[in-house]
Amino acid sequence: MTQQETARQETTADVDEVFRVETHGIDPIPDAERHGSAKDLFWLWFGSNLTFTYVINGALAVAFGLSFLQATAVVVISGLAFFAVSAAGLGGIRTGTATLVISRAAFGVRGNFPAGVLNWVVSIGYTIVNTVVGTLALEVFLTGLGLGGGGNPTRAVALLITLALTFAVAMWGHATVQFAERWMAYLLAVGFGALLVFVLPGAETGAPSTAAPGLSGWSLAFVVMLAGPFSYLPMPADYTRYLPRTTSLKSITWSGALGGFLSSVALGVAGVAAATQTDMTDAVAGAEGLLPGWFQPVFLALVLGGSVTNSIITLYSSSLNLQVLGIPWSRSRAIVISAAVTAAGSLAALFLTDFTSALLSFLSLLIIVFAPWGGVFLADVLLRRCHYDADALHAGRAGGYWYRAGYHPAGLAALLAGMAFAALTCDSELWTGPLVAPLGGADLTLGGSVVAGLVYWALARRRVTVYAPAV
Numbered sequence: 001m002t003q004q005e006t007a008r009q010e011t012t013a014d015v016d017e018v019f020r021v022e023t024h025g026i027d028p029i030p031d032a033e034r035h036g037s038a039k040d041l042f043w044l045w046f047g048s049n050l051t052f053t054y055v056i057n058g059a060l061a062v063a064f065g066l067s068f069l070q071a072t073a074v075v076v077i078s079g080l081a082f083f084a085v086s087a088a089g090l091g092g093i094r095t096g097t098a099t100l101v102i103s104r105a106a107f108g109v110r111g112n113f114p115a116g117v118l119n120w121v122v123s124i125g126y127t128i129v130n131t132v133v134g135t136l137a138l139e140v141f142l143t144g145l146g147l148g149g150g151g152n153p154t155r156a157v158a159l160l161i162t163l164a165l166t167f168a169v170a171m172w173g174h175a176t177v178q179f180a181e182r183w184m185a186y187l188l189a190v191g192f193g194a195l196l197v198f199v200l201p202g203a204e205t206g207a208p209s210t211a212a213p214g215l216s217g218w219s220l221a222f223v224v225m226l227a228g229p230f231s232y233l234p235m236p237a238d239y240t241r242y243l244p245r246t247t248s249l250k251s252i253t254w255s256g257a258l259g260g261f262l263s264s265v266a267l268g269v270a271g272v273a274a275a276t277q278t279d280m281t282d283a284v285a286g287a288e289g290l291l292p293g294w295f296q297p298v299f300l301a302l303v304l305g306g307s308v309t310n311s312i313i314t315l316y317s318s319s320l321n322l323q324v325l326g327i328p329w330s331r332s333r334a335i336v337i338s339a340a341v342t343a344a345g346s347l348a349a350l351f352l353t354d355f356t357s358a359l360l361s362f363l364s365l366l367i368i369v370f371a372p373w374g375g376v377f378l379a380d381v382l383l384r385r386c387h388y389d390a391d392a393l394h395a396g397r398a399g400g401y402w403y404r405a406g407y408h409p410a411g412l413a414a415l416l417a418g419m420a421f422a423a424l425t426c427d428s429e430l431w432t433g434p435l436v437a438p439l440g441g442a443d444l445t446l447g448g449s450v451v452a453g454l455v456y457w458a459l460a461r462r463r464v465t466v467y468a469p470a471v
Contacts, residue, residue, distance in 0.1 A: 016242055022173025025331035026323045028096035028390050034244045038251035040178050041089070044239055045082065045259035047185030048313045050192055051306035052133065053228065054264050055287060058271025059280035061221040065213030068205045068276050071221065075268035078225035079261040084378060085232045086256030090249050091381060092237030095390040098317075099237040100324045103373075104393055106380035106456070107415070110406030115373050116324050119234045122366055123318040124338055126231065127166070127311045128345035134162045134307030135350060137284065141300040155350060163346070165308050167339045170315040171332055174242060177316050184309050189263075191302040196270050198291050203273035216441030220427070223443050227367055228264065230446070233374040235317040249386070315339065361429045367445050368426055372418025375449030376411055379456045383464045400465075410459035418452025 016022055016033065024033075061071035091102040100119065104112045138158035147154075169180045213221075240252060270287075271280070280286040284303060288296050319335035327334050392399035403409070424433040425444035436443065 016173070016175045018175045018179045019172055020175070021171065021332050022175065023330065023332075024174075025334075026098045026101050026320050028394070029241050030096070031245060034096070034242050036178070036243050038243070038247055038255040040182075040243075041086070041239065041252060041256035042259040043182040043185050044178055044313070045086070045256045046263050047181035047188065047259075047309050049228075049260050049263040049310070050185060050188040050267065051130070051310040052267070052284070052303045053130075053306075053310070054267035055271035055274065056280075056283045057224050057228065058268035058273075059275035059283055059286070060224050060271075061268075062272055062275035063280070064217040064220045064224075066217060066221055068203055068272055070213070070218075071272040071275075072269055074218070074221045074225055075265055075272060078222060078229065079265040079268070080257075081226055081229035082260030082264070083253065083257040084374075085229050085236055085260060086253045088233055088374075088378060088381060089236030089238075089240040089256060090252060090386040091388055092240035093243055093245060093247055093249065093252065094386055095237070095388050095393060096241045097237070097390065097393060098241065098320045098324065099234050099377075100321055101393050102237055102388060103234070103377050103380075104401045105384065105388055106376050106408060107411040108403045108406050108408035109396060109399075109401060111403075111408055111412050113325065115234070115369070116321060118366060118369055120318055120321045120325065120338075122231060122370070123235075123314045123321060124341050124345070125362070127314045127318070127338075127342045128349065130307040130311040130314075131159070131162055131166065131342060131346045132349045133284075134304045134311070135159045135346065137300045137303035137307070138162060141297055141304070144297055144300075152351065159346060159350060162304065162308065163339070163343055166311040166315055166342075167335075169312045170319070170339075171335055173316070173332065174239070177312055178239070180312060181309060184305055185263075188302060188305050188309065191298055191305075192263075192267060192270070194295065195287075195291070195299065195302065196266060196273075198295065199270050199273045199277075199287070202277050202290070204276035214440065216427075216443070219442040219444060223367070223445055225268065226446055227364060229260065230367065230370055230374055230449075232260075233370065233377065234321075235313070238317045238320055239313075311342075315342065365426070365428050365430050368419055368422040368431075368448065371422055371446050371449040372415050372452035375418055375451070375453035376414045376456045378449075379414075379453040380411070380460070380464070383457070383461060410456060410463065413459060414452045414456035417455045418448040421451040422446075422448030 058071065058075055061074050066074065095102055100116050135155065135158045138161060139155045142154055142158060169176055274280055274287050274290055278286045278289055288299055291299055315335065315338055318338040319331045322334040322337060323331060389400055392401050422445045424435045425447065426433045427436045427443035
């Protein structure tokens, strides 16, 4: 095990408790310190996905030309992707470590590094976007309460509060993250439930007034809705690594999946319903216009709360990500880097220049990498039946996952094949693949995960050794 991976704070015991700084990072969690149950994963994924982003995504599905029922079908089918996300965390039970450590088995220690860098960029990018959305909602909320005169001073206070809420929870670590997600989920579920009550009755459930969406509209709607679940693939084991080894793998899969499914589908349908009634170009303003006046401050609080719950898990995982990349600090120290970059990016977005749309376009383009990465990783999980040599994952050159000079040829070849397919069929603001037009405008970027997974299966199925732990 490397020095970077065993870096800890020496001032506290290794106990995972609420409001106590977690001292473990990506080092394997000893059996004696494991605790919790599968139901903790339900609240984690349920709470972190009670975010207004899904309302926006549901509205976009209608903007692509789908009717209420068609868009709702896309939302529901896409929500099933959380079963894959939840299953990707099964390795955390058996290894006691983070997802991006486990993925060394599929790509090699060095081959895993580029995905680690990109995942950190994506995590910070989405944390910035959520922080900006939460800050703007809190600014309007504070102004409405007469607690600020509006303008930059109020916005600065709103940004400080939003960052403080996110950073404090993520800094304390795993136990506090789970605690906060659970209790915020209780409050947000009630609030967003009321939002559904106000928005759903007025939904236009008939056929859309525009022409049929065609393959292009359908594919774009699926890409938008599936981008959320796919972005979580590099992190689910981060939240299962503390669970006892005796925890049922089936219960883990179902608990996490149902949590993410229920919240993402409920808010996605709310976005679909709202888009059939009003202009959702500015989604916050559009949804707010459908609500009674007394509920609008509550709605702004919901937008803020959802932004914070989502940012907490991405910021927390980013600190583990930095340890995977070799930062020789403890998790709680490494998170300061992520928090500083998040703060700088949020300041730039809110006060210096409007680059939020450009950032979102860039992040959406990265699905060309992460869809194939997820396909390879999930194929590796299936081939190994979630059994990994935990010591070898941390052993570097001396471990069985070093392969050839630190690279796993099968994993990298499959990744490149999936990326090539995704790039050829991607339709985004920054890049349009040459096969998009021949395919009638269809965006098949997510198909890169299937291609990568199948290629990896073909190349590695006779070479992958399933680790058999000592009984």
